Structures are given as C-alpha cells and as structure tokens.
Amino acid sequence: MFDATTIPNDLCPIATKPNPMLPGDWRSMRPVVDRAKCVKCAVCWLYCPVQCVVEKAAWFDFNLKTCKGCGICATECPQRAIGMVEEAA
Amino acid sequence: MSAVLKPKSKLIVCDGNEAAAWAVSLADVDMVAVYPITPQSSLVEYLAKFIADGRLGAEIVDVEGEHSVLSVLQGACLAGARTYTASCGPGLAFMFEPYMRTPGLRLPLVMTIVTRDTLTPQSVWGGHQDAMSVREVGWLQMYCESVQEVLDTTIMAYKIAEHHDVMLPTNVCHDGNYLSFGAARCELPDQDEVSAFLGKKDVNWHVALDPQRPMAVDPLTGGAGGPGPSTFVRYRKGQCAGTQNALKVITEVHAEWGRRFGRHHAPLIESYRMEGADYAIMTIGSMTGAAKDAVDAARARGEKVGLVKVKTYRPFPAQALADALAGVRAVGVVDRSVSFGWNCGPLFQDSITAMQYAPKRIPAMSFIGGLAGADLTVGHFEQVIARTKELARDGHTAETVWLNEKD
Numbered sequence: 221m222f223d224a225t226t227i228p229n230d231l232c233p234i235a236t237k238p239n240p241m242l243p244g245d246w247r248s249m250r251p252v253v254d255r256a257k258c259v260k261c262a263v264c265w266l267y268c269p270v271q272c273v274v275e276k277a278a279w280f281d282f283n284l285k286t287c288k289g290c291g292i293c294a295t296e297c298p299q300r301a302i303g304m305v306e307e308a309a
Numbered sequence: 310m311s312a313v314l315k316p317k318s319k320l321i322v323c324d325g326n327e328a329a330a331w332a333v334s335l336a337d338v339d340m341v342a343v344y345p346i347t348p349q350s351s352l353v354e355y356l357a358k359f360i361a362d363g364r365l366g367a368e369i370v371d372v373e374g375e376h377s378v379l380s381v382l383q384g385a386c387l388a389g390a391r392t393y394t395a396s397c398g399p400g401l402a403f404m405f406e407p408y409m410r411t412p413g414l415r416l417p418l419v420m421t422i423v424t425r426d427t428l429t430p431q432s433v434w435g436g437h438q439d440a441m442s443v444r445e446v447g448w449l450q451m452y453c454e455s456v457q458e459v460l461d462t463t464i465m466a467y468k469i470a471e472h473h474d475v476m477l478p479t480n481v482c483h484d485g486n487y488l489s490f491g492a493a494r495c496e497l498p499d500q501d502e503v504s505a506f507l508g509k510k511d512v513n514w515h516v517a518l519d520p521q522r523p524m525a526v527d528p529l530t531g532g533a534g535g536p537g538p539s540t541f542v543r544y545r546k547g548q549c550a551g552t553q554n555a556l557k558v559i560t561e562v563h564a565e566w567g568r569r570f571g572r573h574h575a576p577l578i579e580s581y582r583m584e585g586a587d588y589a590i591m592t593i594g595s596m597t598g599a600a601k602d603a604v605d606a607a608r609a610r611g612e613k614v615g616l617v618k619v620k621t622y623r624p625f626p627a628q629a630l631a632d633a634l635a636g637v638r639a640v641g642v643v644d645r646s647v648s649f650g651w652n653c654g655p656l657f658q659d660s661i662t663a664m665q666y667a668p669k670r671i672p673a674m675s676f677i678g679g680l681a682g683a684d685l686t687v688g689h690f691e692q693v694i695a696r697t698k699e700l701a702r703d704g705h706t707a708e709t710v711w712l713n714e715k716d
Contacts, residue, residue: 222522230547231476232415232516233540235525 243270243288249304251293255279257301264293264302315571317499325459325488328495329395329421329481330355332463334365335503336419339390339510342370342381346400347433348485349423353395367393375400379407379418386416387518387526391467391510394418397485398425398439405443411478412447412548414527417470417512418478420448421463424594425485426646426681434682435485437594437646441655447548449479449555450623452594456493458574459483461566464498468507468562474554476515482622484595484645486682491595498570506569552624559621577626579618580633582608586615588639588701590693593619593656596645596678596685603690614694625659631666639672639704640664641697643690643712645679653677653709672704678712685712 224236258279265273265280272287273280282293294302314320323331329352333341341360343353359365370381375396382392396404401422411418426436440450449469453459463481470479483489513519516526531541556577563576579597582604583589592600597618604616617633619626634640644654651658653675664671676693679685689712696710 222517222519222524224524227515228547230543230550233413233527233530233544234516235528236523239528 242285244285247284247287247289248307249289249291250284250307251282251287251289251291251302252305253279253281254301254303257299259299259301261298263296263298267292267296314496315498315502317502318570319497321495321497322492323456323495324351324490324492325453325456325483326352326423326490327355328456328460329463329483330359331495331497332460333393334359335498335500336391336393336464336467336507337504338365338367338393340370340382340385340392341367342372342378342385342392342394344372344375344378344396344400346375346397348425348435348489349395349397349400349421352421352423352489356393375404376406379404379411382418383407383411383414383416384518386418386512387414387516389510389513389517389519391512392418393420395421395423397423398427401439401443402427408443408448409446410527413544414516415476415548415551416478416516417467417476419463419466419470420478420480422480422482423485423489424482424645430681432681435487435489435645436680436682437482437484437644438680440480440482441646441648443480444623444655447477447552448623449475449477449552449559449621451479451481451559451621452619453481453483453488454595454597454618454620456488456491457495457572459488460495460497461570461572461574464503464507465562465566469555469558471510471512472554472558472562473514475551475558477548477551477555482594487595496572502569506565555624556621556626575618575620577619577621577629578633579620581616581618583615583617583633585613586637587613588697589615589617589634589637589641590690590697591617591619591640591642591656591660593622593643594645596643599685599687600643600690600693603687603694606687607691607694612694612698614698619656622656622659625663627659627663628666630660630663634664634671635667637671637701639674639697639701641674641676641693641700643676643678643685643693645677645685647677647680672700672706674700674706675709676712677709680713683713683716689713
C-alpha cells in the first residue's frame with residue numbers, strides 16, 4: 221500500500237483511502253419497479269451505468285446505496301415497469 | 310560558448326528541430342506521442358527515424374490529435390515513463406485541456422514549442438504568440454537563442470522538470486523558421502555523459518498508475534464546505550512554491566551543464582555588455598543574435614548601451630532582472646508577440662512589473678516585431694537602441710512601436 225505521508229501533502233491531489241460517499245447519498249429521484257409489469261428481460265441491468273440492478277426471484281430491483289437516480293433504466297424499460305419517484309426532501 | 314570540443318562529443322550540422330530530436334534521443338525518453346504541425350513536423354520526423362533506426366528505444370504513438378498526444382503522455386508518465394512531445398500554434402490550442410491539467414498533477418513532461426504565430430490572420434510562420442498565450446498555465450518556459458542552446462536546454466529540461474523540488478512540466482521554446490529550420494554547427498554530447506548527467510528516471514514517485522501502489526489520481530478537491538477550500542489552496546500554493554524553486558534549480562542545472570560539457574548558457578537572464586550601460590534593450594529567443602550585433606556596433610560608436618536577454622520566462626526571474634537593470638536610465642523591450650489587453654508585448658508587461666523591485670523607477674517602452682515570420686534585423690535593433698536612448702534622455706515613454714510596420 222502506498223503511504224501518502226511519505227510525500228509532501230501540497231504536491232499533487234491523490235487519495236489512498238476510499239471515499240465513504242456513495243452515489244445514493246446525493247440521489248434526487250429513485251427508481252421503483254412495478255413487479256406485476258416486470259418480465260425479467262434484464263434491459264435495466266444492461267443499461268444501468270453504475271451496475272446497481274439486483275436480480276430477485278421474479279423481478280429486478282435496485283441497490284439504492286449505489287443508484288444515483290439517473291433514470292436510464294426507466295427510460296429504457298420496454299415494459300414501462302419502472303417509475304422515478306422523488307426522494308423525500 | 311565552447312572553446313574546446315569535449316573528447317567524446319561529435320560535431321554535426323543540423324537545424325533546431327533536428328537538435329531537439331537529438332536531445333530527446335540522448336535523454337533516453339521512453340514514450341513519445343506526436344501529431345505533426347508546421348513548423349514542428351520535421352522534428353517528429355527525425356524522432357520517428359531515430360526510433361525506427363533503433364537509436365532511441367522509445368515507443369512512439371501517432372495519435373489522432375494533440376488532445377490525445379498529451380493525454381497519452383500523462384498516462385505514460387503516471388506509469389513511470391520519461392516522455393516527450395512537440396507542438397505549436399493551433400496544435401497547442403487543441404491540446405489545451407490536458408495542457409492545463411499537467412502542472413497540477415506535477416508531471417515532469419518535456420514539450421518543445423516550435424513557436425508559431427496564432428490565427429487569425431492565417432499564418433504558418435514563427436512568432437511567440439502561441440507560447441506566450443499559455444504563459445499562466447503553470448508550465449515552466451525557457452526560450453532558446455541558438456541551435457546549440459536548443460539541444461542543450463532540451464536535455465537540461467528533463468533534469469529541471471524531474472527535480473524533486475520542482476516536479477513541473479517544462480516547455481523548451483525555439484523560434485519557428487529561424488531556429489526550427491536554421492542550420493548551424495552543433496556539438497553532440499556523448500551518450501554516457503548525458504546519461505550520467507540526467508541520472509535515474511524517477512517521474513512517478515508522488516503520483517502513479519501502479520497496481521503495487523493503488524491510489525486515486527486527482528480526486529474531486531475544493532468546493533465551499535468542509536476541508537475543500539483549504540485543501541485546494543494547499544495544492545495551489547504547493548504548485549507556486551515548486552515554480553519558484555525552479556529559479557534555483559534551473560540555475561544549478563545550467564551550472565552543472567557548464568562544468569560537465571563546457572558550454573555555459575545563461576540560465577535565467579543573460580546580461581550582455583551591461584558594464585556601465587546607461588540604457589538597455591531586452592530580447593527573448595532567436596532575435597537576440599541580431600540585437601547583440603546592433604549593441605556591438607553601437608558600443609563601437611561609443612554608445613553606452615547593453616542588452617538583457619530573458620531565457621527563463623516562467624517562472625519569471627523578476628529579482629535577477631531588477632538587479633540587472635538597476636543602473637540604467639531607460640529600457641526598450643522587444644517582443645515577438647502581442648498582449649492584446651495591454652496594447653504592448655507580454656515580455657514588456659512582465660518586465661515593468663519586475664522593475665518594481667528596482668530601487669528607482671526606470672522608464673520603459675514596448676517594441677513589437679518579428680510577427681508571423683517577419684525578420685528582425687540589425688537595422689530594427691538600431692531603431693530600438695536609438696529610441697531607447699531618446700527615452701533615457703527625456704524620460705518620456707510613448708505608445709508601443711511596431712518594428713515591421715514600414716518594412
């Protein structure tokens with residue numbers, strides 16, 4: 221592991237510890253699946269830019285820690301099974 | 310310059326572009342990325358030939374444009390490679406986004422700017438407008454006077470850029486047309502001696518793309534909250550400190566070069582015939598040769614005129630310049646480019662700022678010439694000397710003088 225204390229701290233912006241913030245921390249809209257409409261085609265799984273789509277027994281769902289709320293899944297879903305809902309203020 | 314050829318040196322005749330390519334070969338560069346542009350093209354052709362001939366064991370990447378040139382080299386440098394490219398004018402403009410990022414990453418890239426005037430008007434000829442336009446981005450900039458100085462400075466640039474107190478990308482600037490294609494006698498130093506001078510490559514000790522040292526390069530920094538503002542200021546101040554450190558390192562590296570290779574180039578500024586000078590002219594780049602001839606002729610007539618050439622332009626050697634000019638009563642500064650916002654030359658602008666460090670006010674005037682390949686002759690410098698002498702007598706400064714206006 222690189223020990224960042226071995227170099228001057230005003231030299232160059234680097235980070236050696238993972239940032240605890242996840243995309244879900246600043247999401248403004250969350251995707252919600254209508255399980256009755258979901259046919260498990262996996263189009264949402266293919267398109268999700270942060271790979272937050274999780275496979276369930278009969279439908280797909282989202283890991284809301286990493287989902288950034290971009291809505292690409294809702295736009296691409298051929299069944300119109302995903303709706304975007306505003307997060308509580 | 311040199312009186313005696315070092316035993317293992319070779320004499321060649323070459324132009325400035327070939328001299329730069331020889332320097333890159335002698336510096337044992339690992340990665341070259343290039344896109345051709347006039348008047349730089351022959352430089353990268355020489356490099357491609359050196360690599361094809363096996364003289365230089367570098368990888369060359371012919372990318373689709375200058376933006377990728379510098380992006381490739383940033384990655385290579387982060388992976389530990391000594392890197393090189395050359396560009397100018399519109400190519401430098403297309404490179405601007407990664408060009409801005411390089412100094413903050415403290416990557417010691419070396420890049421030649423074969424200086425060219427900028428568009429518009431459409432022009433493919435020399436002028437310092439391109440290099441001067443990027444003077445505040447954070448790269449170091451040194452301007453060469455001769456073909457030999459191009460070769461020597463390009464090698465020295467690696468030692469300066471890679472110095473741990475500096476760690477900044479460096480531009481070696483040589484004048485398009487006049488130096489790029491002007492052939493001259495040139496001493497080629499011995500490979501082993503150059504390798505001993507440069508020492509071990511050590512370019513990514515502080516920031517790296519390396520599975521053994523996992524790190525995020527350039528994470529989001531700044532903003533209005535938390536530790537953001539102070540962290541951002543810390544990096545900015547660190548970069549300013551590294552830039553100022555370069556004044557000392559450039560001086561030391563030039564001195565060591567002189568000791569090892571017998572050629573003593575002035576590192577920051579060169580004072581030429583300044584002993585007892587009543588007034589001075591200032592130059593930058595290849596124009597200096599003609600200016601020195603004009604000063605010699607004026608001195609022969611009994612005129613008390615001297616010359617100060619600026620070699621290191623970034624960081625600007627403000628104190629050295631103020632000291633050199635402290636005894637004169639007037640200064641005429643000749644630029645090969647334009648500061649549009651100030652209606653004068655950029656070197657003039659920097660010089661009058663530096664003269665704040667002088668004990669008394671020194672009247673100064675801006676002269677602009679040699680734009681877009683125009684020649685700056687001994688005759689032009691006779692005009693500069695005559696006008697500056699008048700300024701020394703009456704102290705009345707005037708608007709910028711455009712030297713080629715009536716050619």
